[in-house]
Amino acid sequence: MSHPENVADPATAAESERYRQGRAKLLEVSGERGAAAMAGLAEVAPDLARYVIEFAFGDVYARPGLTLAQRELATVAALSAQGDTAGQLTVHLNAAVNLGLSPEELVETLIQLVPFAGFPRALNAIRVVREVLAERGLTAEPEVHAEDRDRYQRGAEKLVEIDGQHGLDVVESLGDLAPDLGRYIVEFTFGDVYQRASLTPRQRQLVTVAALTALGDTAPQQRVHIGAALNVGLSPAQVVEILIQVVPYVGFPRVLNAIRVARDVFEERGTSAR
Amino acid sequence: MSHPENVADPATAAESERYRQGRAKLLEVSGERGAAAMAGLAEVAPDLARYVIEFAFGDVYARPGLTLAQRELATVAALSAQGDTAGQLTVHLNAAVNLGLSPEELVETLIQLVPFAGFPRALNAIRVVREVLAERGLTAEPEVHAEDRDRYQRGAEKLVEIDGQHGLDVVESLGDLAPDLGRYIVEFTFGDVYQRASLTPRQRQLVTVAALTALGDTAPQQRVHIGAALNVGLSPAQVVEILIQVVPYVGFPRVLNAIRVARDVFEERGTSAR
Amino acid sequence: MSHPENVADPATAAESERYRQGRAKLLEVSGERGAAAMAGLAEVAPDLARYVIEFAFGDVYARPGLTLAQRELATVAALSAQGDTAGQLTVHLNAAVNLGLSPEELVETLIQLVPFAGFPRALNAIRVVREVLAERGLTAEPEVHAEDRDRYQRGAEKLVEIDGQHGLDVVESLGDLAPDLGRYIVEFTFGDVYQRASLTPRQRQLVTVAALTALGDTAPQQRVHIGAALNVGLSPAQVVEILIQVVPYVGFPRVLNAIRVARDVFEERGTSAR
Known part of the structure; x- marks a missing residue:
């Protein structure tokens, strides 16, 4: 027709x-x-x-406001979190390599995804990373940690560094009902994952905001992690750019809902995206 | 046992x-x-x-209230939006062809999906459409547009036509924070996609309501698009039928949440599904 | 690095x-x-x-609080509801068999999923079950019902048994807008699925709570089914354990949102998870 x-x-x-x-x-x-x-x-x-x-x-x-490599990182995070996107991930992981992202940064993006989207989404995407790297003759030099002591202590410090004391208060408010759940957030998310060096704190928050937006039904966590994005030095305008970047991959509804959260966070802080 | x-x-x-x-x-x-x-x-x-x-x-x-072809269109939209349903899509795209839906209508259903669920879901489903059409020796005569001027103007007119002035107000309220996001909604969703002729306005809203229900966490968008469904001439009873139609594909929770939104919209308009 | x-x-x-x-x-x-x-x-x-x-x-x-078989059942439910997890399902269905869950219990877990996540997720997972059983030389002795009369009556009784009179009131409140939707919940969910013997009522609620958590955007349904979990004899601490069990598979945000619902339910009942 x-x-x-x-x-x-x-x-x-x-x-x-x-x-x-x-x-x-x-x-x-x-x-x-x-x-x-x-x-x-x-x-x-x-x-x-x-x-x-x-x-x-x-x-x-x-668009201006984020580098192409940052845009590609947000895309990879949104595609991986969403699931059933192996075809698109192949294209965008290749693009990420073209744009200069290292194999280590790509693997680390998926490790960052685990606390927010669970292991299966990360493991599926790792399978695609493996294929893409193999096809290009690249390998990821793994970042390996083994230290298993003081995870709560170092996690709590990292959590306060990223989210402020408020973040730790939220986690500890789980203490009456599910104290170990709060402990796992501190130990695993902040004591293990956030300690790692293969992504910068800004990259981690970019990945996290993109992934939470792709998942949907994550408004309380978006609030925390958009705040954390500002704390680590992303500007309000960059946060908005991350959300705009994922529109083609997750559609307008998820992004419009996230913009509503971002607006609240910016207003509370008396800051603005413009 | x-x-x-x-x-x-x-x-x-x-x-x-x-x-x-x-x-x-x-x-x-x-x-x-x-x-x-x-x-x-x-x-x-x-x-x-x-x-x-x-x-x-x-x-x-x-059930009465929708034709079988309308029911199949809602099913295809819900399966495509949901992801990881290629097997079911193969069955239901074949069914859609059996029921007289044209290849053009099936392709267009997936184009309508893009603004709401993103490109990856649409592209995955297009791959299944391509296989189903090839197996049946059918081809889709593409609807092709090239006009790239006045997208905002014609998009804004279409948005007001579909959603009323209220719709444009909502989009323009993004102006302080993410003005380009509002612009993309007007230009892309309403200036490009909603201009197309391969689906009727009622089919578009049927597809949109089904897809938003499958996605979940889309209550504000369901509110807008259930209202738009009424504006283009679907009856409240037909909107309820669209939601009932997708129960087998997305489960009761998504549909119960959507019914709650529909009830609010009907009450605001002083209309009823019975 | x-x-x-x-x-x-x-x-x-x-x-x-x-x-x-x-x-x-x-x-x-x-x-x-x-x-x-x-x-x-x-x-x-x-x-x-x-x-x-x-x-x-x-x-x-x-962790203590649930048996390994219960944990595996929650995992299978969360993976199946989530979609795009066939690789992980293969591992965890094998694990479920190792831990003594019967083929009938695994099939039934997926039948329990249908009202909450729809047929496609259940059918995809059934395909993996079929492969896993075939590889191990196992077969599921099907539980077969044929009785098609009095589905509303027996469903309403089961609904009241599981959820209390409140559950039936909620369903019947759909009567002004979508009475058949309420009827399908009574007839299909409670008159067909909940009548079946291959899972215990506690297993059904465990599966349901895990699946709703994986789906996201299901807070009203989590409220009902966490209440029902307590009604059939799961303790508040066990409900919390189900939620903790699915963290590795769905991530912290879905679980934190579910914990908020659980807290409300426990408080309304004057009970506690500790």
Whole structure:
């Protein structure tokens, strides 16, 4: 069913500013692999391929405020947290490598995901990482820790450093009902995972905010981790950019709900994204 | 473990009214493919196969209020939005073709999904559409647009047409925090996707309500899009039917939460589903 | 990237108390299959494998309050409800068999899932069950019912038995808007599924609470089914243990949200988890 009244010459379309910008960005980000995926898609649904190019790459990836590597990290986090996205992860993990993210950063992104989305999502994505690295002849030099003492102590310090004393209060308020659950958050999330060096604190919060947005039904945790994102030095505008970056991967509803949380956090702090 | 005190003669069971009705509806909707899938399932879990036949087909698909093609469209939307349902999508896309939905309508259903569930869910489902169409020797004549000017203007008009001025107000209230996010909703969702002709406005809202229900944690968006469903001419009773239709695919909790939203919308408008 | 200042001798790590305990528990629960999966993972992300062993098995599976078979049932429910976890389900269904759960209990766990997560999640998991049983030379003796009369009557009685009169009131409050939806809950959920004998009422509630937690956006249903869990004889402490058990599979946010619901239910009943 074609609609002549709405159809411009394809050549014209291909040269629209957004399309040109999107196609250049697609090539910059994902190379020939991304272009080939779009060509395949265009056989069945040409406008869907055009929307990927124009909207995801021409509008979103082309925005200022985050580097392309940061955008790719948010994308990988959102795809991994969401599940059933192995095809897209293959494209975007390759893109991440193209943009200079190290194998260690990619593995670490998935380790950061564990406390928020559970092991299965991380393990599924690790399988894709393994394939992508193998195909490119890359290996990840693992960051290995073995220290198993004082996890609560160092976790509590990290939690206060990231979230403020308020964070520890929240965890300890579980003490009447499920004290070990609070303890696991301190020990595992902050005593193990947040101690690691392969991502910067800003990268960790970027990954966390993107993943929580992809999961949905995480407003209380978004509140904490958007606050933590500001604490580690991401600006309100960058937090908004992380949320905009994941729109093409999770849709508008999850992002609109997250924006509502971000607005509350910014207002409480008397700060603003503009 | 069989429970003789509860087991009637299978012949009797096979002839229960719901079972007979369900089996006839299963054959009408999904043909031999659906029957074969149920026979395979019955080897491991015969009552689970019986529940599919009795509940999904005998109770739900047999209901009045929506055509079978509308029911199948809601099913395809809910399965696609949910993810990890390629097996079920194969059955239901075939059923959709059996019921007279065109390849163009199926592709367009997935394009409609993008703003709400993101590209990955749509792209995964497009892959299944491609296989189903190829196996049946069908092709989708693509609806192709190229016009890239005045997207905001035409999107804003469409948004007001679908949601009323209130919809535009909501989007523009993002202006202080994430103005481009509001702009993308107007331009992409309403300026690109909602302009397309391969689905009617009622089909679009049916698909959207089904998909939002499958996603979960979308109450504010359900409120908007249930309202829009009424605006484009679906009746309150039809909205309720869309929600009942997706119960077998997403479970009761998502639907009960959506019913709560629908009730609020109907009450605000002084309308009713009965 | 290795961090010498943080790295103890691997031999020491391997002998940390949590690691030793976790490894023993991993072997007890999932046998050589689980150990092999962890060895494969350790090639790419050794600390991620260590976290599975230390946190999931050393901390969580080693807890008192639920039997290992109960923990495995909660895990299978959470993985199945979540979707895109076939790899993990293979490991945990094998573990469930190792721990003495019968093929009938595993099939029934997935039948219990249907009203809450829909047929697709149950059917996908049944496919994995079928493979696991076939590989082990096991078959499930199906529990087969055929009785199709008085489903509302017997469902309403079961609903009152499980949830109290309040449960029936909630369902019947749908009468003004979607009376058949309420009827399906009574007939299908309580008249069909809850009548079955292959799981005990406590197992059903354990499965339901785990699945609702994995799904997310189910707070009203968690409220009902945590209450029902207490009604059928699970203790508040056991409910908390079910929630802690699924942390490794669904992450902390879903569980923290569920703990909030559990706290409300316990307070309303003047009971406590400690």
